[in-house]
Amino acid sequence: MPETIHSTVALLASAGDAVTGSDVLGVVVRAVCVVGAFLVLPLVVGQTEHKVMAHMQGRLGPMYAGSYHGWAQLVADGIKFAQKEDVLPAAADPWIFRIAPAVSMVPYIVAMAAIPLSPSLVAADVPAGILFVIAATGVGVLGGLIAGWASGNKYSLLGGLRSAAQLLAYELPLVLAACSFAMAAGTLSLVGVVDAWRPWWLLAQAPAAFVFLVAGIAEIQRPPFDMPLADTELVVGPYTEYGGLRFALFLLSEYAGLVVVSGMFTVLYLGGWRGPWSGTLGPGWTLLKTLLVATVVIWLRVSWPRLREDQLQRLAWGVLVPVSLIQLAITSVIVVTR
Numbered sequence: 001m002p003e004t005i006h007s008t009v010a011l012l013a014s015a016g017d018a019v020t021g022s023d024v025l026g027v028v029v030r031a032v033c034v035v036g037a038f039l040v041l042p043l044v045v046g047q048t049e050h051k052v053m054a055h056m057q058g059r060l061g062p063m064y065a066g067s068y069h070g071w072a073q074l075v076a077d078g079i080k081f082a083q084k085e086d087v088l089p090a091a092a093d094p095w096i097f098r099i100a101p102a103v104s105m106v107p108y109i110v111a112m113a114a115i116p117l118s119p120s121l122v123a124a125d126v127p128a129g130i131l132f133v134i135a136a137t138g139v140g141v142l143g144g145l146i147a148g149w150a151s152g153n154k155y156s157l158l159g160g161l162r163s164a165a166q167l168l169a170y171e172l173p174l175v176l177a178a179c180s181f182a183m184a185a186g187t188l189s190l191v192g193v194v195d196a197w198r199p200w201w202l203l204a205q206a207p208a209a210f211v212f213l214v215a216g217i218a219e220i221q222r223p224p225f226d227m228p229l230a231d232t233e234l235v236v237g238p239y240t241e242y243g244g245l246r247f248a249l250f251l252l253s254e255y256a257g258l259v260v261v262s263g264m265f266t267v268l269y270l271g272g273w274r275g276p277w278s279g280t281l282g283p284g285w286t287l288l289k290t291l292l293v294a295t296v297v298i299w300l301r302v303s304w305p306r307l308r309e310d311q312l313q314r315l316a317w318g319v320l321v322p323v324s325l326i327q328l329a330i331t332s333v334i335v336v337t338r
Contacts, residue, residue, distance in 0.1 A: 104143025159237025
């Protein structure tokens with residue numbers, strides 16, 4: 001017994017010696033970069049949404065803050081949220097009510113860490129990166145569910161229940177579509193998927209890409225799939241009782257989810273960093289493609305009316321799931337015969 005204890009202590013000591021100061025510094029630098037990306041990229045997408053919607057719908061408001069083209073609109077929004085009172089409803093569960101914004105926000109930070117900008121520029125190269133990111137985004141959606149339950153408000157609760165139903169309906173086609181890409185690449189690693197990417201995927205994997213994008217938009221509750229929020233029915237759904245910076249954190253989480261879905265679509269379907277001079281401009285190609293996909297999602301918000309709840313469920317179970325299953329079968333045949 002003493003020999004076993006001695007060998008265990010020696011093994012732990014050797015493992016501690018293996019961790020050097022440079023390793024710790026590398027982890028800290030990557031964590032800082034991920035947090036910086038989380039704070040910058042969603043704001044860029046939010047600013048893009050302001051301008052795209054202003055041009056497409058003739059909105060003048062977002063064009064006035066600042067001296068040119070409304071560049072200070074996000075600054076004005078931040079000041080507005082900071083000045084609002086943070087109210088705790090009397091019927092709310094105080095602890096859960098306060099942590100709900102963090103539950104929505106933190107999983108997207110974790111998901112961003114696994115999305116690569118290039119083969120060498122990734123905070124955490126997870127072997128099963130596809131499943132890791134999808135699982136993290138699924139947890140982020142739960143923030144709306146617990147926010148609706150903890151608010152002590154019937155409109156918030158209905159919005160939270162819609163969030164849960166939407167998550168259950170669209171998680172399945174999202175995973176099935178991602179499995180089609182993983183099967184074609186022969187790996188669950190996001191870096192490995194881009195390495196295995198070929199131009200013919202743009203045609204062969206188009207149904208899977210359609211399912212993935214639609215299911216991803218629905219899962220993060222972006223219009224026209226924003227039935228949990230439905231301002232004409234539920235005020236703002238799960239976020240009705242939130243104000244000030246807590247409400248701003250939910251908005252930041254929404255844009256972060258859009259960045260994650262757009263980044264995943266870029267890596268799985270658009271070849272990630274592949275493009276002219278990808279050795280030098282690889283991260284730029286990834287960011288540019290991600291911004292273009294996010295712009296398409298914003299265009300859908302401007303152009304399409306909100307679906308009814310029954311239409312939302314019918315689209316998931318009647319269209320997306322069968323299409324993803326057929327695509328998975330086609331991909332399996334291609335993989336076996338090639």
